[in-house]
Amino acid sequence: MNQSQYTGNSTDFYLASPAVAKVVNLAVALRRPILVEGEPGCGKTQLAYSIAAEMNGERELKLERVVKISVKSTSRAQDLLYRVNALKRLQDAQNRDNPQAPFLYPYLSLGPLGKVIQSRQRCVVLLDEIDKADIDFPNDLLDVLDRFEFQIEDLPAEEEEDCRQSQGFGRTVRGDREHPPIVVITSNREKRLPEPFLRRCLYVQVKFPEDSQDLRDIVRKNTRLPEGEILENLINAAIAAFLRVRKLSEGSTHKPPTSSELIDWVQILNWEGITPETLEAAGHRPPLWDTLFKVATDLDSYDRLSKARETPASPP
Amino acid sequence: MSIQPGLALEGLYLYLVRNGFPLSVRDFRDALTALRQGYGLHRRDELGWLCETLWARNEAERLRLRRLFRAFPWPEPETLRQFAGEGFDKESPSVPTGEDGPGGGPGPVAEGEAGPVPAVEFAGPRESGLALPRAVWGSTARESFVFTPRPPVSLRSLIVAWRRYRRTLRAGSKVELDIDATVAQQCRSGLLTEPVLLPARRNQARLLVLLDVSPSMAPWGSLAELLTESLRESRLAHGAVYCFDNVPEDPLYADTGLNDPVPLADALQAHPGYPLLILSDGGAAKGRSNRSRLAATRAFLQQGPLRAEWQPVVWLNPMPRERWTGTGAARIAGWSEVSMLELSDDGVVQAVDTLRGKRSA
Known part of the structure; x- marks a missing residue:
């Protein structure tokens, strides 16, 4: 991808819209992080894998191509950069003859982001669901993501040389600012992100593809189903039924089904041997429609809605 | 005549800043870098897209920027063409077409010209034309009004x-190590005993x-x-x-x-x-x-x-x-x-x- 541009459609597992691909290219050119938002299940995380795959000229998804950092509610920015194993040091210090314990550097290790910066290799870093962390978390990372450089303040200056020889890094860890990692950050908008952070990112909204041709491609790319005319008809009928369900559920359910539910559903329909004709005849209550919803209240409300739609009110 | 993209972009940037759009010098430099790489060239709507992508952080800002951009006369297709002549003559990467625009010449400035450049409308009192009755607005004349409801604090x-x-008070289960008490206890007993714990501080x-x-x-x-x-x-x-x-x-x-x-x-x-x-x-x-x-x-x-x-x-x-x-x-x-x-x-x-x-x- 260094020479060419990200197209979003040259992998076997992901299809990005041209608008999304455009922003990704701009972000890569400007060396800015990409902030991805969108409904859960729309492929926010997959976008990172697809960028990595295109960067490496591959078609298939390879987990190891992306340094994935799953953000938790307890995540601290510093832990992504480096950690000090104080407990091990305390344990070692019990033995007076232990030569290591008086020094800090043997207990120092780089965190996932720290390793990426130190390695100076062009790769894709995925900070998944950043909004799960505390509101200060993004701000703490701002400077690091900007400069790809950080200080290990816990490392005493007199141990720096020893640390560099044994661990390969000193108090300042510098990345390659000319070719920094491509940083993809996803957010489910559970918390509002800080303004300075938003200012540094380029924003991508991954939308649910309403176009049935795109959906067909997405299902094809993500299901390992054998090609065949029967299956093609099943996918078409399933997408049509799915779009009916989604349309009816929008606005009245907490989480309308998205692409990830569609992919699972098509596979289940295939395993269960459901025919396209059954799907076409079923209207708003296609077989196994309940697997499309993840929340109990959504199941109930769709059940009510679809029943009301299927049985038109009889005249009094 | 050659126009420096920096100077030309500066006009748009200053116009947005004067209109209260929050932008920093860094935003300007980013836009310039993007222009140099071929983004936002050739077509007015491409430049609008670039500004929105780089400078707007939410939907409200995006709409505001779009409105401001629409009212701004620059750049005319001629200016964009000059950018292209300045050595930024790459095909805009965001418009992947089959044709290879060879360097030099004005190249791929096509549909952009069709889009009319809207005239600037200054929202101020005009001296000529029909005399309209003026609203008398006494001491509060300098107030600014916000028509889209937004909370006074974010x-x-x-x-x-x-x-x-x-x-903060210490409350709840004992989870924090009390170093002083632990040391004191160990000094008293002379043995390595259980550490002394105390509740964590809670708000x-x-x-x-x-x-x-x-x-x-x-x-x-x-x-x-x-x-x-x-x-x-x-x-x-x-x-x-x-x-x-x-x-x-x-x-x-x-x-x-x-x-x-x-x-x-x-x-x-x-x-x-x-x-x-x-x-x-x-x-x-x-x-x-x-x-x-x-x-x-x-x-x-x-x-x-x-x-x-x-x-x-x-x-x-x-x-x-x-x-x-x-x-x-x-x-x-x-x-x-x-x-x-x-x-x-x-x-x-x-x-x-x-x-x-x-x-x-």
Whole structure:
């Protein structure tokens, strides 16, 4: 991808819209992080894998191509950069003859982001669901993501040389600012992100593809189903039924089904041997429609809605 | 004539900044870098896309930028063509077409020319033309109006302010190592024994919020949601929100629709000793002073449970301070039972200081 541009459609597992691909290219050119938002299940995380795959000229998804950092509610920015194993040091210090314990550097290790910066290799870093962390978390990372450089303040200056020889890094860890990692950050908008952070990112909204041709491609790319005319008809009928369900559920359910539910559903329909004709005849209550919803209240409300739609009110 | 893209972009940048769009020099440099790499060249809408992608952080900013950009005459296709001639003659990467635009020449400036460049419309009084009656607008002529409802403080600044409201006490299970006590114990016994633990410090700050949901507060309708959400994120030990209609009196309501009444005594009893925060315009929104409402408000502030346990009562008023004059708000602000502050970023910070016990002068 260094020479060419990200197209979003040259992998076997992901299809990005041209608008999304455009922003990704701009972000890569400007060396800015990409902030991805969108409904859960729309492929926010997959976008990172697809960028990595295109960067490496591959078609298939390879987990190891992306340094994935799953953000938790307890995540601290510093832990992504480096950690000090104080407990091990305390344990070692019990033995007076232990030569290591008086020094800090043997207990120092780089965190996932720290390793990426130190390695100076062009790769894709995925900070998944950043909004799960505390509101200060993004701000703490701002400077690091900007400069790809950080200080290990816990490392005493007199141990720096020893640390560099044994661990390969000193108090300042510098990345390659000319070719920094491509940083993809996803957010489910559970918390509002800080303004300075938003200012540094380029924003991508991954939308649910309403176009049935795109959906067909997405299902094809993500299901390992054998090609065949029967299956093609099943996918078409399933997408049509799915779009009916989604349309009816929008606005009245907490989480309308998205692409990830569609992919699972098509596979289940295939395993269960459901025919396209059954799907076409079923209207708003296609077989196994309940697997499309993840929340109990959504199941109930769709059940009510679809029943009301299927049985038109009889005249009094 | 050659035009430096920097100079030309500067015009757009300064125009946006003058119109109050929040941009920094860094944003400008990023846009310049992007232009140099071939983004946003060749077509006016491409440049608009670039500015929106780089400079707008949310949907509101995006729309605002789009509107401002539409009213800005630059760049004409001629200028863009000159950019292309300046050595930025790459095909815009975002328009992947099959044709290879060889370097040099004006190259791929096609549809862009079709898009008419809208004329600038200055929203100011024009000297010529039909004489229109002018609205007489006395002392408040310099006010600026916001027509899209937006809260006077952002959710984030509220959360940050609440987080400054701390009263830490050690409470709960013993999880923290008490180093001094452990060392002392080991010195006494001379043996390696169990470490001494003590409870972690926890924020014990509590807050009771009374929110006015009367029609005069309608412009700040989103406040209830904002408050509830900010309190959830605030790390306070507990925060409760009740609503009232014009005057905080019995009963209070648990919902903004005033459908779920809660007796005042119950609300106060359930939250004993909670510092009180009142959010209301105090008559300032309508510019009135209603004697009976003022009397009822004062009676509320002076009543038993509130006076018995001293607690700071802070009143945040969403109307700007200069609009309090001559209204009920000015009267309330003069009372000793309550500190009235403007609902703004600074006001919330001051309110938190007052809640923490620092009485401002």
